[in-house]
Amino acid sequence: MDVLLVNPWIYDFAAYDFWLRPYGLLRLGGWLRKKGYRVKLLDLLDPFHPELPRRPKRKFFGTGHFFRTPVEKPALFEDVPRRWARYGLPPELVERELSRIPAPRLILLTCLQTYWYPGALETYRLLRRFFPETPILLGGIYARLLPDHAQKTFPEAEIVVTGREEEILSRIEELVPPSGEPRSEGYPVFDLQREIPYAVLLTGTGCPFRCAYCASRLLFPEIKRRSPEDLFSEILYWYERFGVRDLVFYDDALLWDFEHHLGPLLERVVEAGISVRFHTPNALHARFLTPEVARWLKRAGFVTVRLGLETVTRRYDQKVNPEEFEAAVASLRQAGYAPREIGVYLLFGLPEQELSEVRKAAEYVARLGARPILAEYSPVPGTPLFKEASRISRYPLFEEPLAHNNSVFPAFKRPDWEAIEGLKRYVRELSR
Numbered sequence: 341m342d343v344l345l346v347n348p349w350i351y352d353f354a355a356y357d358f359w360l361r362p363y364g365l366l367r368l369g370g371w372l373r374k375k376g377y378r379v380k381l382l383d384l385l386d387p388f389h390p391e392l393p394r395r396p397k398r399k400f401f402g403t404g405h406f407f408r409t410p411v412e413k414p415a416l417f418e419d420v421p422r423r424w425a426r427y428g429l430p431p432e433l434v435e436r437e438l439s440r441i442p443a444p445r446l447i448l449l450t451c452l453q454t455y456w457y458p459g460a461l462e463t464y465r466l467l468r469r470f471f472p473e474t475p476i477l478l479g480g481i482y483a484r485l486l487p488d489h490a491q492k493t494f495p496e497a498e499i500v501v502t503g504r505e506e507e508i509l510s511r512i513e514e515l516v517p518p519s520g521e522p523r524s525e526g527y528p529v530f531d532l533q534r535e536i537p538y539a540v541l542l543t544g545t546g547c548p549f550r551c552a553y554c555a556s557r558l559l560f561p562e563i564k565r566r567s568p569e570d571l572f573s574e575i576l577y578w579y580e581r582f583g584v585r586d587l588v589f590y591d592d593a594l595l596w597d598f599e600h601h602l603g604p605l606l607e608r609v610v611e612a613g614i615s616v617r618f619h620t621p622n623a624l625h626a627r628f629l630t631p632e633v634a635r636w637l638k639r640a641g642f643v644t645v646r647l648g649l650e651t652v653t654r655r656y657d658q659k660v661n662p663e664e665f666e667a668a669v670a671s672l673r674q675a676g677y678a679p680r681e682i683g684v685y686l687l688f689g690l691p692e693q694e695l696s697e698v699r700k701a702a703e704y705v706a707r708l709g710a711r712p713i714l715a716e717y718s719p720v721p722g723t724p725l726f727k728e729a730s731r732i733s734r735y736p737l738f739e740e741p742l743a744h745n746n747s748v749f750p751a752f753k754r755p756d757w758e759a760i761e762g763l764k765r766y767v768r769e770l771s772r
């Protein structure tokens with residue numbers, strides 16, 4: 341084996357497979373395989389591992405639980421009345437897996453969120469113990485947003501800050517040349533998973549807006565998009581070869597330039613008569629959701645539709661105003677979506693935000709005939725709002741990424757946990 345791809349453990353109050361995959365890492369695996377690398381995946385979150393003590397419950401459209409082990413909460417979160425856990429395979433099982441694997445020539449470890457670095461660190465230590473000679477590269481959102489913290493925390497790893505394919509590949513080629521045969525396709529390596537409950541699609545990167553709380557522009561400064569033909573071939577690949585029916589878009593700006601991008605792709609899907617379900621957990625831009633776009637989404641099989649709205653009082657958001665938002669919900673309703681099917685993310689936990697503001701926003705969304713969903717705010721390093729959040733926060737956000745965890749309401753000085761729980765319950769009721 342040339343390269344071992346590793347998806348690490350997660351330590352958090354909650355983690356759920358709401359179409360949560362290490363897409364960047366799996367995509368990188370696809371590019372490498374295309375070049376002739378022999379690649380293996382070690383997925384510490386694998387919910388299908390046959391040696392798990394209990395099989396985690398799977399739910400609709402490929403979503404489901406991860407295996408969960410309660411563990412002691414970090415001292416930093418003394419004030420948070422929730423339990424802490426490790427998500428993923430028990431360590432003994434990972435050790436068994438590692439002892440079965442011959443030493444790889446290179447290890448690629450990812451970390452998906454800044455506040456998930458402890459899981460990556462523990463995984464890294466274990467990998468080091470089993471393969472002391474193998475170089476380890478650390479990449480992903482954490483490494484890209486916090487390279488200095490990552491270098492300090494993982495002193496012997498090489499930290500990869502770029503998201504550019506050519507740069508990553510040429511660095512890997514310098515370290516180890518491929519030992520196998522090149523392949524004609526380079527799709528993400530979902531087929532190295534034990535099962536493929538869904539596949540993720542990324543039709544392009546970048547976003548034309550600049551919301552003050554979001555890192556999209558830092559991570560992907562330019563808008564780049566794949567051709568509808570290429571995307572359609574990828575959909576057919578998963579559909580025909582692997583029987584995948586659930587496809588999940590990770591794009592930041594899926595509907596932007598609909599006529600030349602998503603529109604032509606959906607036309608092909610409808611013409612081919614394939615029966616797939618599309619999901620957009622990462623929210624669509626309401627501004628681009630015209631009646632025609634909504635009809636196309638419905639015809640092509642979009643079942644989980646999510647829109648993003650900061651709250652009704654917009655302070656940090658650029659992407660939509662109330663008129664555009666109301667028109668978008670009306671378009672979806674006319675296209676045949678039921679209120680339950682139109683999820684609207686409301687940002688909860690922004691600096692200086694009153695709970696009453698969130699409550700009103702949720703009522704407004706429910707009145708319009710959609711389903712409010714609270715998205716707890718995570719301060720993202722490098723964004724304009726991060727400084728403001730760290731000025732107010734009760735945690736040292738610059739020094740300790742663990743404190744970016746959205747569940748702890750890091751931008752609240754003194755969270756009123758009872759009131760927060762009450763509001764969450766209220767919004768859950770509204771969205772029934």
Ligand code: B12
Nearest residue numbers: 363364448449450453454477479480500503554555621716
């Ligand atoms: C899709 C997505 C989700 C999905 C799936 C989660 C996932 N897989 O990350 C869902 C909807 C579930 C989600 C949820 C959330 N997300 Co999110 N999400 C994203 C999004 C849009 C895309 C991630 C992605 O796949 N990018 C594309 C891939 C290709 O990029 P990449 O992972 O960096 O990989 C590249 C390189 O890093 C490299 N690479 C990757 N690994 C490795 C390893 C090695 C060794 C090497 C060499 C290279 C390498 O390969 C790729 C080459 O291009 C990003 C924003 C963005 N545009 O990236 C936000 C983002 C990661 N999410 C963010 C947030 C805030 C959240 C939420 C907290 C939102 C909320 N309030 O509810 C939740 C929390 C998640 C949880 N606790 O479960 C923040 C990060 C926060 C943080 N502090 O780290 C981001 C950056 C968005 C933002 N607001 O700025 N998210």
Ligand code: SF4
Nearest residue numbers: 547549551554592659
């Ligand atoms: S529209 Fe979405 S992806 Fe674009 S900057 Fe705003 S929050 Fe980020």
